[in-house]
Amino acid sequence: MIKARGLARRFAARGRTVDAVKGVDLDVAEGELLGFLGPNGAGKTTTLRMLTTLLRPTSGEATVAGCDLRKDPVGVRRRIGYVAQGGGTAPEYKVAEEIELQGMLYGLSKADARRRGATLTEQLDLANLDHRLTKTLSGGQRRRLDIALGLIHDPKLVFFDEPTTGLDPQSRANLWEHIRRLRAEHGVTLFLTTHYLDEADSLCDRILVIDNGEIVAEGSPNSLKSRVSGDGVEIGVPAESVAAAAEIAGRLEGAHEVTCLEDTVRFRVPRGDTAMPELLRALDAADIGMTAMQVHRPTLDDVFLTLTGRTLRDAEERTGEAAEPEEAAHVA
């Protein structure tokens, strides 16, 4: 469904350049639910916008839904759906009107747009909201309307940009259910970007992890997690004792990937629960008071940590290094 080779995008403005995406290769099979995971600023949206023809690549080639991205962008647009971040609903329209209009923009007759809209609103639990103004919808309802709009022309490939950002946990879980069902019932291929680990873990067949514009890992959630060996341990200690505590942790049997932060030491051991008593005794003997402790099974965040030396959370804090926005001139 998607094959991209060396896809890259450089932004340049006021003498500064940002290589937002640095030669990405992608293969997405028909019917797959692929997650594109990475921290803020990693290059997810830029990649997505290139694949959906909204942004011209600086270099590289891609075939999307059977059409060449550079030679036939109109063909690509006709065959894909795009559910953007933040959505694009018109506030003064009623739900049914907006869906109908979107269908007609894609060349459906009014009757076909209505029929298709009715099926989608039914499937997305929006059927009793037909006459509501879109501005009165809740966050979850609005996202479901965005999905209906993205699917109105029956595309076989749908891109979602951070579909559940800003939703409460219950609405997120509900939207995941809808996304799963759409795949099962319509046989669509789904490509979604997210920076939520639980979303990628629970929803996706396969995950591509992107950092600093490059793919750093790829695989099913379980195969990615199995790359991380042992439990993750995080202990809080006074800042002046961090180095000594790290040395003690490093002496535990099988301890590895010991990293120090301001008042925290992180490391991995084969069994976190059995290593703890020994660690406590050793810290006690060195007169180091532990202020906090966490032990956890490998997560996708650990995969990211193992690959990049930082957690996704740390990576998200390091944003705002971009060049000035440079927009319309490069829109295809």
Ligand SMILES: Nc1ncnc2c1ncn2[C@@H]1O[C@H](COP(=O)(O)OP(=O)(O)OP(=O)(O)O)[C@@H](O)[C@H]1O
């Ligand atoms: N129009 C632009 N002009 C200049 N720099 C840009 C532009 N668009 C994106 N960038 C920069 O390119 C990098 C990648 O941005 P992108 O939006 O693709 O990241 P992202 O992974 O989607 O992040 P988020 O999760 O915050 O949406 C960032 O450093 C970003 O600031």
